Amino acid sequence: MAEPATKTAGRLIRVVLADDPSGSLTPMQEADRNQAIADLAADNNFALTTHPDRQTILHLSVQDGRLVFDIRTETDETLQTLVLAPGPFRSMIRDYQMLLDSYAAAVAEGREARIQAIDMGRRGLHNEGAELVMARLDGKVLLDFDTARRIFTLICALHRRV
Numbered sequence: 001m002a003e004p005a006t007k008t009a010g011r012l013i014r015v016v017l018a019d020d021p022s023g024s025l026t027p028m029q030e031a032d033r034n035q036a037i038a039d040l041a042a043d044n045n046f047a048l049t050t051h052p053d054r055q056t057i058l059h060l061s062v063q064d065g066r067l068v069f070d071i072r073t074e075t076d077e078t079l080q081t082l083v084l085a086p087g088p089f090r091s092m093i094r095d096y097q098m099l100l101d102s103y104a105a106a107v108a109e110g111r112e113a114r115i116q117a118i119d120m121g122r123r124g125l126h127n128e129g130a131e132l133v134m135a136r137l138d139g140k141v142l143l144d145f146d147t148a149r150r151i152f153t154l155i156c157a158l159h160r161r162v
Helices: 027-042 087-109 112-137 145-158
Strands: 011-017 046-048 055-063 066-072 078-084 141-143
Touching (some): 011 145, 112 145, 141 145
Antiparallel strands (some): 066 078
């Protein structure tokens, strides 16, 4: 597991999902995505290692099958673009989406014990996804575990159509 970043003044002032998946997400997935964006807006720790105290805007997208972190200044000028192969994320994204679908079905059926079990599994998978985000951005971006969890949620939302 990657070590948590020390707190810096660097943070995201906005997150933009360039490939807006609206319409292709279930209501639960859309709620998850919206909650992650709101949580990031309220509290995050995210900075380029080369600019640890700078506030930035993150444009997150999938381009040519690759995950793109376009990190920009407050005036929307690109500071750095990080392109990651999606391979290491694929099985986790697939599992996470299956868990969300199972959770929605359990809620519709009113099966409280199943809902709780699925939610525990979802949290565990979310933690693994956060660790992977931190590992893949290690040496490039300083971020904490909660920020990585929220970014993993957004990565899953972007890959719903892929």
